[in-house]
Amino acid sequence: MYWLLIFIVIICFHASTSTLTSNSSAGRVEYLPGFQGPLPFYLETGYVGVDENEDVQLFYYFIRSESDPDHDPVMLWLTGGPGCSSISGLLYENGPIKFEDTHYNGSLPTLVSTPNSWTKIASIIFLDLPVGTGFSYARTAQASHSTDIQLCDQAYEFMRKWFESHPEFVSNPFYIGGDSYSGVPVPIITSLISDGNEVGNKPYINLKGYVLGNPLTFPEESNYQIRFANGMGLISDELYKSLFRTCRGEYRSEYISTSNAGCLQNIELYQKCIDGIEQPHVLEPYCGDPREFLILPTQERLKEQRPLSKYECRMYRTQLVYYWINEASVREALHIRKGTITEWIRCSSDLNFTITLNDVRPYHQKLSMKGYRSLVYSGDHDMLIPHHSTQAWVKDLNYSVIDQWRSWKHNEQIAGYTESYSNMMTFATVKGGGHTAPEYKPEECVVMFKRWISYQPL
Template sequence: MAALYLLLALLSLLCHSLVVQHSSATEEKVTALPGLDGELPFEMYTGYITVNQTTDNNLFYYFVKSESKPEEDPLILWLTGGPACSGFTSLAYEIGPLRFEWKEYNGTLPGLYYSPFRLTKNASVIFLDSPSGTGFSYSSVSLTEYKTGDYKTVREAYIFLMKWFENHQEFLSNPFFIAGDSYGGVFVPLLATRVADGIDNGTEPVLNLKGYFVGNPVTDKIYDATQVPFYHAMSFIDEGLYKAAEESCRGRYDIYATEECEAHIDEVEEMVSDINKSQVLEFDCGDTWAPRPPLSSARRRSLRESQAHIDSATTIPPIACRGYGYYLGYLWLNSEIVRDALHIRKDTVGEWVRCNAAVNYTKEVTSTILYHRNLTTRGYPALIYSGDHDSLIPTAGTHGWIKTLNYSVVDPWRPWFFYSQVAGFTVKYENNLTFATVKAAGHTTPEYKPRESISMFLHWVHKQPF
């Protein structure tokens, strides 16, 4: 009898160990998705990895294998910006294999289709919900109490990577890249630096980091705040107002040097208040469902503030607007049958929102320029790209901070082509740093120009000219 009790105790401990291991890292294959006919035409997995045992921080991810040669194709970790915007944003609206059928919602589940424009055709991609509280990632600490910021987010993303590769050692030899856009401009170089340090220190597992790429990246508070020159170049403000703002602000638009500067910035903001800041050529649909508060010195919408996200079923954009796709995503991911198909853990996340403003996030990094210098001089190639019709992080500002690196030009400024048409312009500097524009694209470049962007990415990761 004693032996039986001992055996039962050992079995109990074993089961407990398995449960803990299961909660620490789980991954399941997604074979079908509601709204898409038949089995998935690509290989996708979803899972959770615990990155903080104390607060039970579990980061959720979507992993899509390359449809070509996953055993040797590039592996990319894609970090969506925000901060606190779900990796599903990149999967369904930018570089992934899924898109929503653009139909007016009729009470049934939104439909999906298999996108012909996808990076996953020739690369494996991990789409991460980071930090905790983003998408389907969760913590045992409530959002009102949970605090995070740039450094904690990157630290936990690194823990995620180490654990993910421990469970996927077959990908250790694949060329590995870290990428993202928007506020990913902070995450990407910081995480790439942490990975590079781990490689130098012999941290296990040693990753095959081959470079990184970021688009319209939040980088430096001075160079990112170049909206006034952008609006002038686009003829949105006249010469007089531009000169007055330039003089009173002393060429710095990240701070208000004088009262006159602040007054002129108010004038600029009023002039462009009906312009879509993410892509200045597209409809500005914000006023249709979210009336703008009156401008004032005390309560003013910043030139650097992102457009409002469609995060609630009570804010329905017109079907002609890009935000309608976000609304369809909101409806789809808040369906129980979809959550079951994606293997979402029960009672972990209530309402899914694309970008979670409720996350208590502190932006701690004011400039990542030194991180870029550190990485590129250590031999890690970088592609910095910019949709040239984005006013949130204007192209001239991005190219401006690149020039401060004082790298010699290796391949002079030239157009690059997609199907014999100019798709943008590019220049290559020493230390394998490439800067490229994507013509007529907005803030999240692949969302606006997926074919051109994906072609650019694949040429670059394979060290081919584009």
């Protein structure tokens, strides 16, 4: 009887201290099809179960810092969309490998190392989120539905479980990063972690701040596209002034009265002027509507490639990942669970996802008051979320300037412009960058990130 009582006590104690235990699975990847030789960095992939009964299985790629992983920062990276796989960040933005820039010959695409990886100075977890993105999947129909708030809750649960299974990184400085739509969940997740630390949630996460690129932030964002178009010479000064006068600064169709004929006529003229402009980067060739392209099945998408696309259209160059990741050998190397995702899609347009939040400025204000660091950068040739709108909400936080607007340089050349504020927020433009700035200007962006993460001025 005495031993039975001890056994019961041990079981109860274990249950009370293991509330985050998960059927997580992870494995190291030493070789990848398409890359010659062993990987020159530590790559781990795996799943972490979250939500009720762990019916949401979130897939991640973890790359350990190539410098000093015992002390370097750890960063969670979310790609935008919503619904774009985090491998977009890994292979096209800030990871240590990329596809070789050669004409595709029909074989498995070749992967090569890149010197411009953010993993040179930080460990990065690239997470497929929300559920249904990339290789993340749901075990029930109900679990396949999610909202932006659930996305954030699941990301927080993921990080607690990930640190529980990787205790060697718990004391490292921790940041959250992302771009585009991730401008919405990143400050919310940062706030959830901060609140969790304050109420004593375990493990304690050594949160230091967040990083955002061309981030979606508030509803009036698109109003700044017209200002951007005028500044880039896409519309005339006369049309810009007429638009401002007739529409009173509000250009979103749902807010324009049908009786405002002058505004509607000017909006039509504006649309004609920008027809044929590649909005993610206005200087690049126009390759059609990416939304129409992405909803095509893989084989149809590959047939759609035009001769121009092989060399000039970035949207088509990114299709190499389809030839690669849907290969059985690649999936096996990445430890993908068989039968979970039949056809991998880089940016899914068929998510069971509901957006309920469209203004996260209060979260930035809250985090500013708590003293968290933040780097907000904008590729200055992006028309989707122009730098004007990002500057507007940053200034609306109403913190004093401590480092006035100036250029920042790389290799003695101007790489962009920057301004810093008393809330420990740094804003920076990336000269010549597009919507996902590291994709267009990888060398400049890794320099920017390295200086900031090392507490150096840009």
